[in-house]
Amino acid sequence: MSDSQRRQITGFSNPTIKRLRSLREKKHRKREGHFLAEGLRILTEALDAGKTPKLLVLVEDAPLHPLAEKIEQATLDAGGEVIETSEAIIAKLSGKSNPQSIIGIYADHPTPLAELDRKLSDIWLVAQALRDPGNLGTILRTGDAIGAGGLILIDDCVDPFAVEAVRASMGAIFTQKITQASWEEFLPWLRSGEGQLVGTSLNTDKDYQAVRYSPPTFLLIGNEAQGLPASYETACDILVKMPMMGKADSLNAAMASAVMGYEVLNQRRK
Amino acid sequence: MSDSQRRQITGFSNPTIKRLRSLREKKHRKREGHFLAEGLRILTEALDAGKTPKLLVLVEDAPLHPLAEKIEQATLDAGGEVIETSEAIIAKLSGKSNPQSIIGIYADHPTPLAELDRKLSDIWLVAQALRDPGNLGTILRTGDAIGAGGLILIDDCVDPFAVEAVRASMGAIFTQKITQASWEEFLPWLRSGEGQLVGTSLNTDKDYQAVRYSPPTFLLIGNEAQGLPASYETACDILVKMPMMGKADSLNAAMASAVMGYEVLNQRRK
Numbered sequence: 010m011s012d013s014q015r016r017q018i019t020g021f022s023n024p025t026i027k028r029l030r031s032l033r034e035k036k037h038r039k040r041e042g043h044f045l046a047e048g049l050r051i052l053t054e055a056l057d058a059g060k061t062p063k064l065l066v067l068v069e070d071a072p073l074h075p076l077a078e079k080i081e082q083a084t085l086d087a088g089g090e091v092i093e094t095s096e097a098i099i100a101k102l103s104g105k106s107n108p109q110s111i112i113g114i115y116a117d118h119p120t121p122l123a124e125l126d127r128k129l130s131d132i133w134l135v136a137q138a139l140r141d142p143g144n145l146g147t148i149l150r151t152g153d154a155i156g157a158g159g160l161i162l163i164d165d166c167v168d169p170f171a172v173e174a175v176r177a178s179m180g181a182i183f184t185q186k187i188t189q190a191s192w193e194e195f196l197p198w199l200r201s202g203e204g205q206l207v208g209t210s211l212n213t214d215k216d217y218q219a220v221r222y223s224p225p226t227f228l229l230i231g232n233e234a235q236g237l238p239a240s241y242e243t244a245c246d247i248l249v250k251m252p253m254m255g256k257a258d259s260l261n262a263a264m265a266s267a268v269m270g271y272e273v274l275n276q277r278r279k
Numbered sequence: 280m281s282d283s284q285r286r287q288i289t290g291f292s293n294p295t296i297k298r299l300r301s302l303r304e305k306k307h308r309k310r311e312g313h314f315l316a317e318g319l320r321i322l323t324e325a326l327d328a329g330k331t332p333k334l335l336v337l338v339e340d341a342p343l344h345p346l347a348e349k350i351e352q353a354t355l356d357a358g359g360e361v362i363e364t365s366e367a368i369i370a371k372l373s374g375k376s377n378p379q380s381i382i383g384i385y386a387d388h389p390t391p392l393a394e395l396d397r398k399l400s401d402i403w404l405v406a407q408a409l410r411d412p413g414n415l416g417t418i419l420r421t422g423d424a425i426g427a428g429g430l431i432l433i434d435d436c437v438d439p440f441a442v443e444a445v446r447a448s449m450g451a452i453f454t455q456k457i458t459q460a461s462w463e464e465f466l467p468w469l470r471s472g473e474g475q476l477v478g479t480s481l482n483t484d485k486d487y488q489a490v491r492y493s494p495p496t497f498l499l500i501g502n503e504a505q506g507l508p509a510s511y512e513t514a515c516d517i518l519v520k521m522p523m524m525g526k527a528d529s530l531n532a533a534m535a536s537a538v539m540g541y542e543v544l545n546q547r548r549k
Binding site: 057058143156180251252253254260261263264278 | 424488526
């Protein structure tokens with residue numbers, strides 16, 4: 010790799026650095042249609058999924074990991090830009106105590122609901138009014154693990170392309186379909202084809218293991234604090250609950266999606 | 280409730296306010312043996328578990344929720360102190376955009392390994408070198424849900440009494456036993472009585488549903504990035520893995536504990 014193909018940036022006030030920092034804010038991500046991903050592991054997942062950065066940021070004068078070399082080459086081959094800068098600037102960009110030495114800017118890739126092909130998988134995750142980006146990213150990672158097709162975000166959810174969500178997804182942001190829709194859009198779409206809508210709820214006595222799930226299964230996860238609105242529960246084909254042996258009455262939203270998701274997967278792999 | 284039993288604090292520089300803020304740092308928590316819990320839901324869980332705050336902080340001139348009234352009375356009955364202060368100071372203490380209006384300082388309550396009674400439950404969670412306080416708190420919450428006895432923290436884990444961990448535990452910090460030990464202490468203790476040590480690992484082909492778990496089961500969860508050290512895996516009675524259908528090779532540590540924990544629970548409730 011010839012260094013001449015890299016552009017060097019030395020100052021915090023450089024417009025590219027400012028742009029990178031701006032992508033930590035949702036309004037700038039929305040305007041640009043781009044988002045940040047950090048770290049060799051996640052960028053490698055992106056490459057494996059056929060996604061290359063529009064802009065790749067590397068630490069100057071540092072030996073490059075072979076996987077990072079591959080990402081750099083792929084970036085250039087796809088017409089992207091590679092810049093190198095100081096560790097201090099990267100640390101500032103990353104905002105973490107233990108900063109990553111490789112950062113990519115990627116085009117976001119939401120899938121419009123009308124273009125979502127439910128036949129891609131027999132399990133889909135659906136989250137409603139999710140507030141925490143770490144939960145969202147973890148649900149994406151769980152979706153990847155159980156072979157889900159993607160995550161459909163209903164109503165006003167946190168941005169799936171937020172840095173924290175991308176980080177928690179461990180790369181699943183690049184492999185899972187991501188669709189955003191209102192409930193009023195989602196429900197008619199769902200009913201226009203095959204699909205079982207399963208809600209987890211406190212308002213049922215039906216045990217989650219007492220149900221045979223039919224594909225494609227859409228697992229609906231409610232807001233972290235409120236759970237699902239009553240009218241959404243009514244629209245479900247079935248409501249189930251997980252046993253709760255302790256004092257609390259519910260699991261964390263990401264936990265619930267993992268426990269439910271593995272139950273559906275386990276029924277099908279038997 | 281007579282307001283005369285409350286002490287009013289109006290300034291940020293008040294020593295009690297400074298003390299409250301200091302408890303966000305581990306060194307101050309350790310020195311004092313106290314920690315912070317925030318929010319009516321978690322403080323109510325504490326009360327239900329028989330724990331009252333040494334110091335309770337309320338918003339001045341605000342109508343009190345009946346549950347908060349109960350907590351205030353219990354605090355005073357137990358010889359604790361109640362202070363009231365402005366919303367601005369509470370917001371500063373809380374450091375959240377949507378601050379809680381009730382905060383308690385509690386005595387921490389680690390259980391020494393030698394005093395841990397494994398007969399209390401037939402499932403225990405064991406985490407090694409856990410780094411993320413949100414993961415730790417979520418694992419406590421999962422422990423509560425599956426009826427675990429508690430969480431044993433091996434080696435250098437994040438502080439279970441950190442504000443983020445307490446928050447993510449949703450009150451399980453008060454109901455789950457919490458024990459900290461080195462591996463060199465834990466393993467002889469485990470082998471001095473009954474107990475099956477189960478590790479989740481990439482280094483096995485054994486499916487997690489193909490095993491009959493025997494009580495008491497100790498589920499060992501590795502560090503978020505590295506997983507378990509090889510010698511720890513060797514010490515396990517059995518290593519299992521969960522099916523991974525996607526690109527990633529592992530679940531988030533808290534997800535893994537939830538999926539494993541529900542499998543053990545499900546086997547026993549059948």
